[in-house]
Amino acid sequence: MNWYLQSGKESDVVLSTRIRFARNLINYPFSTKLTKEEAIELIDKIEQCNIGFDLKLFKLSDMDGITKMSLVEKHILSPEFVLNDNESRAILINDEENICIMINEEDHLRIQVLGAGLDLDNILNVIYEIDRKLEEILEYAFDAKYGFLTTCPTNVGTGMRASVMVHLPALSMTGNINKVLEVVNGFGMNIRGIYGEGSQSQGNVYQISNKSSLGISEEETIKNLNVITEKIIEQERLARKYLAKNSIELEDKVYRSFGILANAKKMSSVECNNLLSNIRLGTDLGIIEELTDLKVNKLELYSKPANLQKYLDKTLDDYERDIQRAYIIKQIIKED
Numbered sequence: 001m002n003w004y005l006q007s008g009k010e011s012d013v014v015l016s017t018r019i020r021f022a023r024n025l026i027n028y029p030f031s032t033k034l035t036k037e038e039a040i041e042l043i044d045k046i047e048q049c050n051i052g053f054d055l056k057l058f059k060l061s062d063m064d065g066i067t068k069m070s071l072v073e074k075h076i077l078s079p080e081f082v083l084n085d086n087e088s089r090a091i092l093i094n095d096e097e098n099i100c101i102m103i104n105e106e107d108h109l110r111i112q113v114l115g116a117g118l119d120l121d122n123i124l125n126v127i128y129e130i131d132r133k134l135e136e137i138l139e140y141a142f143d144a145k146y147g148f149l150t151t152c153p154t155n156v157g158t159g160m161r162a163s164v165m166v167h168l169p170a171l172s173m174t175g176n177i178n179k180v181l182e183v184v185n186g187f188g189m190n191i192r193g194i195y196g197e198g199s200q201s202q203g204n205v206y207q208i209s210n211k212s213s214l215g216i217s218e219e220e221t222i223k224n225l226n227v228i229t230e231k232i233i234e235q236e237r238l239a240r241k242y243l244a245k246n247s248i249e250l251e252d253k254v255y256r257s258f259g260i261l262a263n264a265k266k267m268s269s270v271e272c273n274n275l276l277s278n279i280r281l282g283t284d285l286g287i288i289e290e291l292t293d294l295k296v297n298k299l300e301l302y303s304k305p306a307n308l309q310k311y312l313d314k315t316l317d318d319y320e321r322d323i324q325r326a327y328i329i330k331q332i333i334k335e336d
Helices: 036-047 065-073 079-083 120-137 169-173 177-186 218-245 247-263 269-284 293-302 305-312 318-334
Strands: 014-023 056-059 090-093 099-103 109-116 160-167 189-192 205-210
Touching: 014 120, 036 056, 036 090, 036 099, 065 079, 065 305, 099 120, 109 120, 120 160, 120 218, 160 218, 160 269, 169 177, 169 218, 169 269, 177 189, 177 218, 189 218, 205 218, 218 247, 247 269, 247 318, 269 293, 269 318, 293 305, 293 318, 305 318
Parallel strands: none
Antiparallel strands: 014 109, 014 160, 056 090, 090 099, 099 109, 160 205, 189 205
């Protein structure tokens, strides 16, 4: 089963974990100066690297638009990566889709490892191993003083961005979400929407990641992010306990959302995200016994526009998607 359908440690609050290393090769210009011919040559060079992990190379130019957007919705590819010159870009990815290397994104390589729940330490060990094997074959752009050199100065140093995706409905309902976000920013972390920089929160889901990659080790960064995340988990769970004191109001809110999801004939993606936030909260608190974590994960994945079309294996316009989304939701809810 793919990682995004699984549940992990602390998954009542932490939906997923991702660590990304930005790497560039010597003898090639950075992406802003890289020609199409050099980019294609670099893809060929990376394709010849046999580092294991059952990675397969796919050129973006050979992928249809829905497939590319389905990977964006799974947080495997960045939106910017799929919107620009596809002939110069490729990915190495395994069948489980928890390891993906973007080739010729902002940097020559964006090595990523993803997992369900809070799993920063294990994921760091995996990405270290991938990075070590690549470095045995490739020569990275590295400076003794500044560390790994990257296209954007904010990534210089370790080149690492570690992030956790958190679901904070109770903090939103109690009006305490802004206080928590201010604390996160004060501890040297970024808090953004579900697709990273420049995106908005949807369904009370936020992405928390480190701001700095220079002058701090990978291990220190992971330690700090773990501490912040554990504090956020604690505050969200306290907010849930507070809401549970007025259980009738909470149960009514949750079951009204469930009722709409289970019976609607037509549903937009935005409405679905908001309803699913309440549904996930109700399932985590044991209010909704009709659903499992797996079903909620399926609902969240297959209600997204591109993954809905992948699930049905057909291209749909907005209106048709809204109708089919309601239909697929009912099918998943009824699954044994």
